[in-house]
Amino acid sequence: MRTARPPGPGLERLSLNQITAERASFPQAVEACARHGVPYIAVWRHKLAETGLDRAVRLVRDAGVRVSSVCRGGMFPATTRAAREGRIEDNRRAVDEAAALGAPVLVLVCGAALPPDKDIAAARRMVADGISELAPYAAERGVRLGIEPMHPAFAAERSCITTLSEARCLAERFDPTSVGLVADVYHIWWDPALYEELARAAGRLVGFHVSDWLVPGGDVLMNRGMMGDGVIELRRIRGAVERAGYGEGPIEVEIFNEAVWSTPLDTLLPLIKERYLACV
């Protein structure tokens, strides 16, 4: 039974990244997308673990909501070989989940610089090695790996891959049908080479995430804002992303913010749609 309301004009690419509805269960988030005409959802693995993969697959299929991506694979650096192999194995499970959900992309948050030996160059090599191991497995299952360069404020804890330039150079070691880039405005808006780098990423972009950078800032993880509430030139960046060949794929709204998380979905989703149309 497909219950999804069709998306309104201009909303055909809209995806609710599930972290934006962190307080909602998987069934609640999917049902809200269907009811509010949000055609895509991006699935987080901790939500998937709560729900179970088979049930999750049924829920999105029955609701008629498509899965834009699975968040997140990656986290390749670790201090021992055994730990690194464990991370690869976990990434294979993430690929399996993406394939089962019909998600074309597994988003890679590549992993942190390693505090014990402080060797960020070594962490970067572990990321490259990890993607090399994972890419053939993902390609066989029809899932593209999307390297998401993250804001430099997350370099020590989430991703030693920080800039579009660095992510592109890494992605270019692989076939573009298997490894691409995810552009998230929150992570890249400040980059003095932003527009040149988006142009250079042509043909490699497999995802586009929107939110906003609030002023004044605070905790860099939780300070993302609703589109239009901050300083990011969303329209201009979207234009550059489209010129780089990502003109039809889903656009995910991904917001880590307690106030957003505390907003009921029936208030939040109309606001997301309104701001998406007005600002993105």
Added chain:
Amino acid sequence: MRTARPPGPGLERLSLNQITAERASFPQAVEACARHGVPYIAVWRHKLAETGLDRAVRLVRDAGVRVSSVCRGGMFPATTRAAREGRIEDNRRAVDEAAALGAPVLVLVCGAALPPDKDIAAARRMVADGISELAPYAAERGVRLGIEPMHPAFAAERSCITTLSEARCLAERFDPTSVGLVADVYHIWWDPALYEELARAAGRLVGFHVSDWLVPGGDVLMNRGMMGDGVIELRRIRGAVERAGYGEGPIEVEIFNEAVWSTPLDTLLPLIKERYLACV
């Protein structure tokens, strides 16, 4: 009366950036440097305003403590022409203060992206224009302007100039005797082009600031740590800075951190010396 205790071996370049002693008055910080054999202090303008320039000049001279830099000039972008001219005028006063204190460098925190129109490119042009106006005035007074690229997390509120690459391209528009670069490990450690860019900055470096990046992170302004407590490869970065020609100038310890600020100076300064010798 010069009261300064001579710096111990290896401490000849050490400078206490005054923000690290934010709870101390100007006289207290200068006196503590002299007593603990810290040969330099970097002066913040809000401390100078509390103390008065003439008295501050006497205090550092009488104590035999040299001023490594004045923090901070910059903040060039503003929404109106009158406001931008006011910023330039304020920067001229900062140059005057640096000259009076015998500080060879005025550190530039260039200024924020402008929230109202979200046009970071325009903010960057205002920075370049501001430095163009200020540079001749500073050169006449023997004060070099030191562009400090700041961590991208500060792009919206403190500096739209974020990377060493961007700061260098900006500095290269000017004579190296009048405009240089300040390398602060907290702002640049994550940069995938860090070592290439430090090499390219050869002859332009006019300051080197140390602290550490703590894990877990939090508020990006106040989460700086004592050298050795975080993930930054301080020794390796210092080596690259020295190979780029900054081998004798002062090295400032600049730490925004409530715990550091709450530590009495007679505990803090010995700790700074110990960690500087062990980690930097």
